[in-house]
Amino acid sequence: MIKPSFLSASFLALPLLVEGQVPPLPSAGALYRNWPVVVGLQFHTLAMPFSDGKSAFSNPGLSVGTEFRYNRRATLLQGLQAGYYHNRYAGNGLYAAPQLVYRPRFGPLYAELRAGAGVLYAMQPGHSYELKDGSWQTNNQGGKLMLMLPVGLSLGYNGRQASPRISPFVSYQVFVLHGYNPAIPVVPNRLLQAGVRAHLFNH
């Protein structure tokens, strides 16, 4: 017995699934061009994965990046992402992280699984003080460079154009910081991102 709700969902999905009712898609590799500009709005939270949902959109920032493919089908890519977020209480962050990206396509949609390693400069949320030459010196938001290990999932839309110029996406990334404090080996963080991949150049 097929439930009516499933039936209606199937009808909605039918145009996407049945070849012949829509123009045939060119192969992913044929569509892909290296070095797109990837820009996004992001929100940072110092939190364990899937917790502190109320803070999900609290600490805004921007990300930029680009990528190139490793295979003809463009399902395996090398991405490079850099970004900044403003986090009043946990400290602002500036990062750069190369990531290996696996990107299977599902019709006009694509998913991404990405993982990598990078560096993050974590700024102290408040004024910091350091004893130098016997007196306390103020340092306006000093910080520390740390190892950043991000993993993420994304969902994007390529559309059906043979040569999409703009692909919107949403992304959920978690990353751990190593080196926050010797007593805290890793600190969990979360980035929610929404952005576009814009193919500005013909490569």
Added chain:
Amino acid sequence: MKTVCLGLLLALGACTPVDFVAPATTCTAETSINPSFSKAAGLRQVLQHYAAAGLPGCVVAVYSPTEGYWADAAGFAQIENRTPMQVCHLQYGQSVAKTYAAAALLLLYEEGKVQLDAPITDYLPATLSRKLPDAQKITVRMLLNHTSGLPDYSSNADYIAYLLQHPKHRFSSADYLDFLTGSKLEFKPGSKFSYSNTNYLLVALITDAIHGNHVQLIQDRILAPLGLQRTFYHNTPNYLRQPDVVNSYFERYGNGRVENVSQMQQINVETLYGDDGIVASPLDYVNFLRALMEDRLLKPSSRQLMMSWVNDPKTGQPKYGMGLYHIEHQGQVAYGHGGAGLGAGCALYYLPDKQLYFFLGVNMGTLTEGKLVSKTGELRDAVLDELVK
């Protein structure tokens, strides 16, 4: 759209550092000290050395029956306006509060109102005990000597992350217990020692359940009779917001730089109950421990209970009683408690062989590690070295 963009730019540009500085003033000491205390010069030198090495401020208070009281301080109660650290400033006791909580519950034990070997479910409201794993297997004694096996809520990764992201959030006691949701006991209750702040939060909640008000019990039966007028424990909602309380510093990244986290520390400590939550002058801490050890607070048998040690599972040596640690330094035994918090650290101990009581406080967090935090451990050892000479 323009408004959204403008808002985003303003949000990104709002880079004013967060300001957690609290007011701090100089104060006046009301207890006379013995300026010719035999260990004064050595202890003063130790304090000045570590203040010069990068600890924001540090203070020591000592008492011996033959020489009376002595106290001194070095560094700053607040770096920003160069308020000197003084012996009259109120210091965070952090986990030293556990000694007070244990004593308060033992006062009820002396009145026959609590049985140490009864399950905690006999006393805790069901709304709280059902948040705990296997609560019916845990006794009051196991809470007092940290053998319950209950996980420490303060080690929970969700809690630490939430605290760092929301430093002004006020947790309730129930919130702290919620961090145990889905957890299991770490070992069979009563089988070994494992320090857990959860145990003493529950000691306070049990005292509340029996007496009605754990805070009032400590005020009426401990602080007032002992004349500890410079000790404050949840007596008013803003009891930590007085200018005599030292500012608190946090070496967040362990890199030799400290941030002023005074307001964060105040809010955090104000929400801690039983396992923390106390401030006092250094001499008040010393006087409390004196009263305990001189049997002016509890019956000798109850004090002996506090000193019935469970062993360290690693070394097999005596480790913890009920709200009291058993430590050794250069072959000398000491009884008391240490305290470590986000923005302060301390030690309150009695050296029976030397007949010496001491309190050591620093206004920098010792929960984490770092270039400066490591010096607080060195400072404690240096103070003990001087005392056992």
